[in-house]
Amino acid sequence: MFQPGNGGFCQGTNSFRVRGCSTWTSNRVADKPEKCMNENLKEKIKRGLQSYLPRLWKTYCVLRTPGAIKKTRWIQERLEKARFRRCIKEGKPYFGPIMAARQGAPVRHAYMRALVKQECARIGDRPYRILEIGSWAGGSAITWAGAIQSFNMGRGCVVCVDPWERYLGNLVCRAEVYRAMHEALKSGDIFNLFLHNIRFSGFHSLVKVMRGQSGDILPLLKPETMDLVFVDGAHDYASVAADLKNASSLVCEGGILCGDDLELQLSVINAHHAKDNAAIDYVRDPNTGGWFHPGVTLAVAESFGEVSAWEGFWAVRKTGRSWVKVVAEKLDREDIRVPPHLG
Ligand SMILES: C[S@@+](CC[C@H](N)C(=O)[O-])C[C@H]1O[C@@H](n2cnc3c(N)ncnc32)[C@H](O)[C@@H]1O
Numbered sequence: 001m002f003q004p005g006n007g008g009f010c011q012g013t014n015s016f017r018v019r020g021c022s023t024w025t026s027n028r029v030a031d032k033p034e035k036c037m038n039e040n041l042k043e044k045i046k047r048g049l050q051s052y053l054p055r056l057w058k059t060y061c062v063l064r065t066p067g068a069i070k071k072t073r074w075i076q077e078r079l080e081k082a083r084f085r086r087c088i089k090e091g092k093p094y095f096g097p098i099m100a101a102r103q104g105a106p107v108r109h110a111y112m113r114a115l116v117k118q119e120c121a122r123i124g125d126r127p128y129r130i131l132e133i134g135s136w137a138g139g140s141a142i143t144w145a146g147a148i149q150s151f152n153m154g155r156g157c158v159v160c161v162d163p164w165e166r167y168l169g170n171l172v173c174r175a176e177v178y179r180a181m182h183e184a185l186k187s188g189d190i191f192n193l194f195l196h197n198i199r200f201s202g203f204h205s206l207v208k209v210m211r212g213q214s215g216d217i218l219p220l221l222k223p224e225t226m227d228l229v230f231v232d233g234a235h236d237y238a239s240v241a242a243d244l245k246n247a248s249s250l251v252c253e254g255g256i257l258c259g260d261d262l263e264l265q266l267s268v269i270n271a272h273h274a275k276d277n278a279a280i281d282y283v284r285d286p287n288t289g290g291w292f293h294p295g296v297t298l299a300v301a302e303s304f305g306e307v308s309a310w311e312g313f314w315a316v317r318k319t320g321r322s323w324v325k326v327v328a329e330k331l332d333r334e335d336i337r338v339p340p341h342l343g
Contacts, residue, residue: 139197
């Protein structure tokens, strides 16, 4: 029997582990010529390139060096900056990596759209009212407004609540994306990009902006006046829990409370680990190995238990004093398409 860490034969197979080598090496004779052939082929291609296409060979050699990778990244960044400037100059929405303008997985927006279609068909002939907590560069606001335009003949509105000011605390030093977001908030560039994106989205008459903290604004709004509230503000546990509490009373009977970034539900994760990291934006769960937002997972589970979720987008429906899952089969598969601004 093969012993971990020792070289030796593995029972029932023809293979053995090479001491100090993590991969299995087969001693079947049939494998050897194949390996030799691959090596010969590689050698032939190399010699062919060197003699017949020396420039291509040189480029390949340069690109293989670590410095070259940095250089290509630098070129990519330059190209992205040029694309950003073009969008601003030509009046087109921008949702690329600059300022992390594109947030989260675009596939979630396909489910958001499909949900609005289903709900607009349900409510009949009246405006559909959406409240969004956390708008950043406007990606989700445009998805909601586009859905109202497509499925409710443009009747309705999207109210965006966001202070567009520093909120990431000491997370900023952790990763490049947080640093970029922090800078974009500090300079005010992200609010300007939000305004630009909404203006050139084609739905700007449907979007209303309320700039400020959700904790200050939500209690001022009239209860039960929203058909759908989308919670995507600060992601630490305390903020999500407060937003869910304030948002619950704003949803009308039969309406939807939903949010972003529920990658893993409480039933599958290590709850102790999540509680220890409840103030951190994004961590890896030791049970599943998956990355998730512990604040979102904990607050959602505490308020509603298990909820409906599609690729991280989650939702529940208000029925009387309780909240129930949203029937997934009713989301029209035909409409699970990423909206064009993020496609
Ligand atoms: C993850 S981003 C939102 C992404 C956006 N929904 C999208 O999909 O494109 C989080 C947003 O929450 C906002 N935010 C942070 N704290 C907030 C608070 N207390 N109230 C409202 N928004 C807040 C941030 O300014 C940021 O724009």
